[in-house]
Amino acid sequence: MGHSQADKAATRERVLRIASRRIRTDGVNRPGVAELMREAGLTHGGFYKHFDSRDDLIAQAAAFALAEGTAKMERSAHKNDEDPRAGLIDAYLAKQHRDGPATGCALVTLGAAAGRGDSHFKEAYEKQVRTYLDLIAGLDDGGEDAHAEAMLTLSALVGAVLMSRAVADKHFSDELLKTVTDQLTRDDSRPVAA
DSSP states (O other): OOHHHHHHHHHHHHHHHHHHHHHHHHOSSSOOHHHHHHHTTOOGGGGGGTOSSHHHHHHHHHHHHHHHHHHHHHHHHTTOSSOHHHHHHHHHTSHHHHHOTTTSOHHHHHHHHHHHSOHHHHHHHHHHHHHHHHHHHHHSOOOTTHHHHHHHHHHHHHHHHHHHHHOSOHHHHHHHHHHHHHHHTSOTTSOOOO
16 A cells, blocks of 8 residues: 555544544534544545545444444453453443443444434444344353343443433432443342342
8 A cells, every 4th residue: 555545544544533433422413524524633625535425424433433342342351351241241331431432332322323324324233233242142151042141231231321321310320330230240040139
């Protein structure tokens, strides 16, 4: 790749990284092209060297944001060698994740937009859901219920972070994270609280 091609690729990635953070904090409808390009240190006119349209940028930024989470999930799982599933749960339901939507899991922030999005957006979202399900199922002993357990776990993780960000009472938000963490990591030999 020539120097100018490498520069163009680096610039494109910088714009995608900025846009992926902005859509996770502000939603897919808010950041304008001029604003994103300014934040990247570029002019609005240079936008079309990298993207066909704003919709193209947003779709690519959403896919970028979704895919960025895979490495984070894998690192989280490996923080606890004794119980990788618990490590992943602890990291996902941490207050830092709740308080950092710009760099947090895009499944939480982009779910509603994906539900209203076009087929490409839905496919990118689905691909990430399936990737996480495989990752989580692989952390368990691989029993016949591993896929179903992974679906339940991922749904609880995404839902808990979404709700903990949406409520006004910080103590209640903390309680949501702690309770879901405790329930997902509880010893299965103990009875579940009613």
